[in-house]
Amino acid sequence: MPKHLITFYPGAKKISVDEGENLLQAAMEAGIHINASCGGSGTCGKCRVHLLNGITDSPKHPKLTPLEYDQGDRLACLTTIRGDIDIEIPIESQVDKSVLEIKGDREAHQYLLSPQDIYQLVQDWEVDPPVFKKSVQLAPPTLKDNVSDLTRLTNALERQHDIRGISPDFRVIMKLSRILRESEWNVTATLVLTRKGYKLINVEPGDATHQNYSIVLDIGTTTVSGQILDLNSCVVVACPDGQCDGSTLFALAEASDYNAQISYGEDVITRIVYSQRHGGLKKLQEVVVSTINKIIQELLEMSRIDRSLISHMVIAGNTTMTQILLGLDPKYIREVPYVPTANFIPPVRAVHLGINVDDHVHAYIFPMVASYVGGDIVAGILGSGIFQREPLTLYMDIGTNGEIVLGNKDWLASVSCSAGPAFEGAGIKFGMRATRGAIEEVNINHRTYEPMILTIGRARPIGICGSGLIDTVAALLGTGMIDPKGKFRRDLRTGRVRMGPDGYEYVLAKKEETAIHEDIALTEIDIENLIRTKAAIYAGCKVLLDSVGLSFNDLERMIIAGGFGRHLDLEKAILIGLLPEIDIDKFIFVGNGSLLGTRLLSFSKNLLKEAERIALMMTNLELSNHPAFMNEFVAAMFLPHTDSSAFPLVTERLQNDQCKLQN
């Protein structure tokens, strides 16, 4: 893809961007502030810039007079880069933004991995799904060869495809004789590899091998996410050396929604409490299945795939969510000493859970480790390949709980800390998941306090998602608008900070710019929630490292997983003390790690035993009664941290900025 050079004036700051990139987005990435308060939806007109040289793809707009347009004025949010350009930013947007001088070649480092790279975090696998279809042509029976229909089929699968030791599902036997004859002895068998060998789960007339799909699900406390996969996609693509091009492993469609259990409690504890009511467990099971069925419906519609073509499901969730989905009483997860019912679940038929797929579809449930370290984490560790590699890695999954895993190919240790659902948008006044309309990137002008916001899909803002929340708090801290305890300065000369119904708040978008027709603001209470969340996660990491006598500096890699938008800004996450201040190129972001693992497992049967191995090798450290944890948590209830020596660069920058502001 061709690269173009953008030079911003005044200052002549140069950045290199891809052909076709959006100018506002490019400025945001480069740390150049341009006021923008409609999220990039082209409605506020505040992101006006002046094109000094070069050509762009940028439409006329009512906010610009024809004369202004002809003289070179453009709306940055509507401008697409087509060549080298020089851009002048108006005085009210200009800011000399200081950046964290964290070691690491930001240009070279791929924090956001390409799909190819993501799928190569884990090694030694090839595309060979655990659920697969085989077409067989059978010789019709004769008096000299009148073995049973089932034997005829299994013999053919053995001879034609070298599949041995097949156990038939009883439902296949039920329809086998009819289908064999109706199809004139030409059928497609669907098999699933389990711990106990191959199971024959379906027989269809004719050759149906070209259509074989899987649905993978991440069942989170707050959010349920699903993808639909074409298990054949790699069959049509060359896979040199058994290593398949990751891009062929893309999901055909992706959908997610709030877990409908949210109405019965925000976190796993309140859900467990609800489950103990009369009929409570059944209710919770039913509502999460309703969410799952809604997501499946959406996936099928988006991908235009018929429900009957789904052959497999792979499900990962935290332990409480998994137990509730399976109808297993989660009572003892909450009680000391926090014992789950089972970590390894035999494959279940999805219809038995109420999931709306064909009756033969088996759901593989990712194995779990402990009451608060579930299948989602095992899936993430599988997908991130930590368990196969030498370097010491810390894996951090930030959802409603924060789960942290430390280790390498020889050992894995985990902790779980109840972070709260702030990053998933819950518990935040205008919080929302990272979907269309969510404010996912935020910058604030140091002098004017005017925001520059970008929304997912460049739509009018609806709310704030996890990465937007981090950006906003980082910006409020960086501009000195809030103190290290998260409280607003009371002397700011801006209408953006005001006393709202819930206390002081910063207005990110005004009602005339939003899709919800009210102001979108971040309150002090929201900030308090965020601080609590980040403090729990940081303290969890610290205690886990301490427990094995290591520190953040010993880490060779740090993998971040979570339901943030694509635009988690590492430096900002470090600024607020969510992430430790370590070399920036040690970080890798894998997005939803749980879905990554479920996707990989759908495609590769030799990862089945790896998933099991991970669950068995991981040692869990209980934090709830751990004396050091509370101390660490309290110490982290500060932006970035009470121990400034742990964040030397952040501390230095904040002090510099403070000085500049005072000048």
Added chain:
Amino acid sequence: MPKHLITFYPGAKKISVDEGENLLQAAMEAGIHINASCGGSGTCGKCRVHLLNGITDSPKHPKLTPLEYDQGDRLACLTTIRGDIDIEIPIESQVDKSVLEIKGDREAHQYLLSPQDIYQLVQDWEVDPPVFKKSVQLAPPTLKDNVSDLTRLTNALERQHDIRGISPDFRVIMKLSRILRESEWNVTATLVLTRKGYKLINVEPGDATHQNYSIVLDIGTTTVSGQILDLNSCVVVACPDGQCDGSTLFALAEASDYNAQISYGEDVITRIVYSQRHGGLKKLQEVVVSTINKIIQELLEMSRIDRSLISHMVIAGNTTMTQILLGLDPKYIREVPYVPTANFIPPVRAVHLGINVDDHVHAYIFPMVASYVGGDIVAGILGSGIFQREPLTLYMDIGTNGEIVLGNKDWLASVSCSAGPAFEGAGIKFGMRATRGAIEEVNINHRTYEPMILTIGRARPIGICGSGLIDTVAALLGTGMIDPKGKFRRDLRTGRVRMGPDGYEYVLAKKEETAIHEDIALTEIDIENLIRTKAAIYAGCKVLLDSVGLSFNDLERMIIAGGFGRHLDLEKAILIGLLPEIDIDKFIFVGNGSLLGTRLLSFSKNLLKEAERIALMMTNLELSNHPAFMNEFVAAMFLPHTDSSAFPLVTERLQNDQCKLQN
């Protein structure tokens, strides 16, 4: 047990009998005719004998005056042997019965094997049931040891009982957490060994290992038989050298009934035809399950065992019965080339079939060989040990079909011939199963044509069972009352033979002696049915032997299985040509071979693979389109056979008897 000598006068024929035996029964066994037409129920008074010497246990009876009793008159059917005695038989009962001089020491030969001997037909097994209970005491979880409940249980089973690779049934996981805590971590696990390893099917509080029962079933076309077994019975009995005393393997109770499917057709073909009607298969499935449930109810009541203590079921049936029970359309069993749906059925939960046992009970379905050689035959071959031994053996199971297996430890070949249900009492005017009130032994006086009959349970006669039928036809033939085509001589001077509503018939019991208040007779049509049945079986054996170039004389052993009463008389079966004329001590009778095999498998898990091996090693020869079969069948439609050289002794005896009668 003490033996006593009975000397019958005139003739001074001596026999040795066990203490406590019944005098009428002893005479019957010895071939000494005493008139008796109430089956031994003490009502007809015809079996009067005179005690010359010695002491018996014999009550007074209205049919005897006090003077007659004091002078030594006794009713044989009410007399129990307590010492050596001399008995005079009245003139009207006396008969100089000629016997077949078939080689073999009748006294020494145990045709009716003792349970000990029966259970040693098959070798290399020990009492170690495939479904077993293990008690485990678990350490309660602590914060340092908070593995999942399931892991805690499986670890304990591994450490305390060395059971590895356990797959849990999902239903166990569902209740596990609750039961572990309610029982204070002291539970009993029920496990079943399957082809895929151990499956954990139940968990109960406390130590419940002392109660573990199995129900075994033989699902026949005409009759369903069941037994309840105490799987622990051998645990409390010493089993030296791993060989358990067979007597400890007795069923606690046994029950059988007509298969309620009989209303929908007498044989498998008519059942299959019925199954093709709308709702037909479902109906047939439901009614056989109703029979099964009735039998289970009876077994539980007889043994006073609670339904919840049943842990396992083992079911054997012919292929059609098995498919119908499982709800598998039997359509193609009937159509050339006679293909069953499946010979190896994965374990099914009994409740899924509608069987009224606890939800965790798995039913093991005996593997099958072909459309007309089912699990009942595989069970019989397992129980009779043919597949392990060098000697060439012919196994014959006579039910509604006649199935015949030939072979030894190296090979097994089978045929099936539709014999018809005559021996199970169906298709015979007064036919009945071998239950209380069935005439099971019959003799007829050569001169008076008066019968001597014994019923099961010495009850008033209700009808005739298989062995009674064979006895009666043999006696009618031996006395020359019927010709070799089974037609009554028209010139007999006796009221016992008469023209009835269905043609000529012989009256075995008069209505005043029966429990049904009508005469019990055997008709020419009944005899025709019997001849057709025995011809099919004999022809089947002949064709099977011919197919491998062998003859009856090559057989070293012949095992008879079937639902006859205990009193199948080999010589009479040979007389009518049902069995070949070979050395009598080559025969062994194993009773219901199908139940024998199911019982053995219930007790010994290492027979699981043997059952499978038998089903795989058996080659089936289709008779239906076999040209030689029809010829052999026609040749055998004669008493004993058109080829008199195949029955030299029988032919000679019949000729002798004929001469005597003419003198």
